[in-house]
Amino acid sequence: MTIKPANSQYLRIHDALAEDLDSGRLQAGERFPTERELAERFGCTRVTLRQALARLEAEGAIYRGHKRGWFVSSAPVAYDPSRVTSFMEYVTAQGREPRTEYLLAERRQAPAWLAVRLQVDVGAWVYHLERRRWVDGRPVLLETNILTEQWCPGLLDQPLGSSLTQLLRQRYGRVQARSEITFKPCVLDEIQGQLLELAAGSSGLMLERLCRDAQGTPVEYDLEYWRPDAVKMGFEVGG
Amino acid sequence: MTIKPANSQYLRIHDALAEDLDSGRLQAGERFPTERELAERFGCTRVTLRQALARLEAEGAIYRGHKRGWFVSSAPVAYDPSRVTSFMEYVTAQGREPRTEYLLAERRQAPAWLAVRLQVDVGAWVYHLERRRWVDGRPVLLETNILTEQWCPGLLDQPLGSSLTQLLRQRYGRVQARSEITFKPCVLDEIQGQLLELAAGSSGLMLERLCRDAQGTPVEYDLEYWRPDAVKMGFEVGG
DNA sequence: AAGTGGTCTAGACCACTTG
DNA sequence: AAGTGGTCTAGACCACTTC
Numbered sequence: 001m002t003i004k005p006a007n008s009q010y011l012r013i014h015d016a017l018a019e020d021l022d023s024g025r026l027q028a029g030e031r032f033p034t035e036r037e038l039a040e041r042f043g044c045t046r047v048t049l050r051q052a053l054a055r056l057e058a059e060g061a062i063y064r065g066h067k068r069g070w071f072v073s074s075a076p077v078a079y080d081p082s083r084v085t086s087f088m089e090y091v092t093a094q095g096r097e098p099r100t101e102y103l104l105a106e107r108r109q110a111p112a113w114l115a116v117r118l119q120v121d122v123g124a125w126v127y128h129l130e131r132r133r134w135v136d137g138r139p140v141l142l143e144t145n146i147l148t149e150q151w152c153p154g155l156l157d158q159p160l161g162s163s164l165t166q167l168l169r170q171r172y173g174r175v176q177a178r179s180e181i182t183f184k185p186c187v188l189d190e191i192q193g194q195l196l197e198l199a200a201g202s203s204g205l206m207l208e209r210l211c212r213d214a215q216g217t218p219v220e221y222d223l224e225y226w227r228p229d230a231v232k233m234g235f236e237v238g239g
Numbered sequence: 240m241t242i243k244p245a246n247s248q249y250l251r252i253h254d255a256l257a258e259d260l261d262s263g264r265l266q267a268g269e270r271f272p273t274e275r276e277l278a279e280r281f282g283c284t285r286v287t288l289r290q291a292l293a294r295l296e297a298e299g300a301i302y303r304g305h306k307r308g309w310f311v312s313s314a315p316v317a318y319d320p321s322r323v324t325s326f327m328e329y330v331t332a333q334g335r336e337p338r339t340e341y342l343l344a345e346r347r348q349a350p351a352w353l354a355v356r357l358q359v360d361v362g363a364w365v366y367h368l369e370r371r372r373w374v375d376g377r378p379v380l381l382e383t384n385i386l387t388e389q390w391c392p393g394l395l396d397q398p399l400g401s402s403l404t405q406l407l408r409q410r411y412g413r414v415q416a417r418s419e420i421t422f423k424p425c426v427l428d429e430i431q432g433q434l435l436e437l438a439a440g441s442s443g444l445m446l447e448r449l450c451r452d453a454q455g456t457p458v459e460y461d462l463e464y465w466r467p468d469a470v471k472m473g474f475e476v477g478g
Numbered sequence: 479a480a481g482t483g484g485t486c487t488a489g490a491c492c493a494c495t496t497g
Numbered sequence: 498a499a500g501t502g503g504t505c506t507a508g509a510c511c512a513c514t515t516c
Contacts, residue, residue: 008484008485008486009485009486010485010486034500034501034502035501035502036500036501036502044486044487045486045487045488045489046502047286047485047486047487047488048485048486048487050502050503051485051486055426055440058424058426058440058442059425059426060423060424064502066494066495066502066503067493067494067495067501067502067503068494068495068496068501068502069495069501069502070502081476082474082476082477176477177477178475178476178477179475179476179477180473180474180475180476181473181474181475181476182471182472182473182474183472183473184299184444184467184471184472185297185299185424185442185444185467186298187294187297187298199502199503201294201297203297203424203442205423205424228423228424232421232423233421233422233423234419234420234421234422235321235419235420235474235476236417236418236419236420237320237321237417237418237419237420237474238321238415238416238417238418247503247504247505248504248505249504249505273481273482273483274482274483275481275482275483283505283506284505284506284507284508285483286504286505286506286507287504287505287506289483289484290504290505303483305483305484305513305514306482306483306484306512306513306514307482307483307513307514307515308482308483308514309483438483438484
């Protein structure tokens with residue numbers, strides 16, 4: 001088993017651009033030159049140039065705005081999915097500016113796939129919330145929260161402007177006891193891409209969470225889609 | 240904000256192939272027809288065909304063997320990074336067949352970046368282990384374990400054939416108390432690609448772990464590179 | 479030896495964003 | 498209105514795998 005040198009043109013272009021990023025010649029948030037311009041600079045076709053860009057994108061160094069060009073990624077936000085602190089809290093704590101936007105807040109009946117997870121009957125009432133969350137003026141996260149009505153009756157009559165975590169704690173005295181989390185890389189579809197200002201087909205990070213109360217009864221099911229360049233997932237175990 | 244229909248040719252090809260996979264017309268582990276064959280079937284060029292394949296790959300549905308073609312992914316192994324059970328144990332528990340291969344087992348001096356993490360002096364002695372791990376005859380994980388000599392003196396004189404977790408527990412009476420874990424999508428380089436039988440530049444999942452003893456002293460630093468299609472990461476919180 | 483995937487060229491058209 | 502990224506064509510050569 002020998003390792004080949006691997007010296008393709010697109011890798012050399014990739015490395016050259018990566019060095020521009022490392023050296024700070026290209027700043028976070030800054031727009032790249034156009035593809036045609038870069039292709040000319042490196043003396044290659046756009047196809048080859050885009051191979052190099054795709055690799056930088058996969059590494060999280062750059063991202064694309066749909067039909068708007070390529071941009072330099074900024075520092076990721078640290079996120080600990082095991083904590084119950086709210087998005088607003090932990091983003092602020094890192095000196096960044098969070099914003100939350102409600103896309104949807106409805107009372108719905110649970111379809112089969114959800115009923116299985118929440119251990120309720122098909123058709124049971126649940127609250128379905130969809131939010132888009134921002135850091136420093138850029139959308140980074142699509143979050144869906146589905147809560148059983150029994151857990152927080154009349155939720156939609158409450159003011160949803162502030163933190164959901166706080167609302168549950170203060171108005172309902174509700175604190176989650178345990179949760180199961182899984183995650184995996186995913187591909188963002190057209191809608192998700194538009195909401196996160198990414199090209200459809202970009203890769204993302206999907207996180208699924210099932211929360212239980214003190215008795216072990218499932219009370220909330222969450223689904224999160226993150227911009228992969230915007231977050232650094234980490235958590236602590238034991239203690 | 241309106242959502243476009245997005246009806247490009249490569250997406251239609253992607254969907255057609257995805258249906259072949261879902262329906263079971265293509266079985267796990269099976270090799271795809273050649274790119275030229277598929278391109279002819281769909282009446283497109285190889286460039287377009289490869290766009291569709293790249294998307295299926297990003298979704299984890301298929302993977303490529305370097306210069307050997309495209310293959311159907313098989314069911315992922317569930318992995319809980321917060322548990323201290325060994326690879327051999329949890330893979331076996333899922334009815335799959337694990338195998339571990341040592342790539343390297345050395346006594347080394349800590350370079351600066353590692354000394355910072357392990358809170359030791361630069362040049363302090365550590366044990367550096369590199370292993371490749373398999374499930375059902377396919378390589379799925381590259382694992383690096385770096386342990387301080389103080390934590391397990393004479394480690395390399397022990398039989399490394401069986402589980403490292405067990406060895407530490409039984410021979411040294413060592414159990415890790417806390418650990419900090421971070422992970423992110425990554426791009427596999429040439430060497431990693433070859434070892435995991437993937438094309439260089441494929442995406443992977445990187446996991447970093449810093450383990451501490453009961454006093455909070457760092458004792459082990461791990462780095463894991465997973466085939467993204469081979470693993471389903473998940474863990475439990477609270478309790 | 480034949481065929482494969484990996485890489486690359488030199489164009490092209492379109493829908494969309496930007497000025 | 499001009500320019501951009503997104504998509505696509507129709508070829509090509511090479512190193513490698515497979516037979």
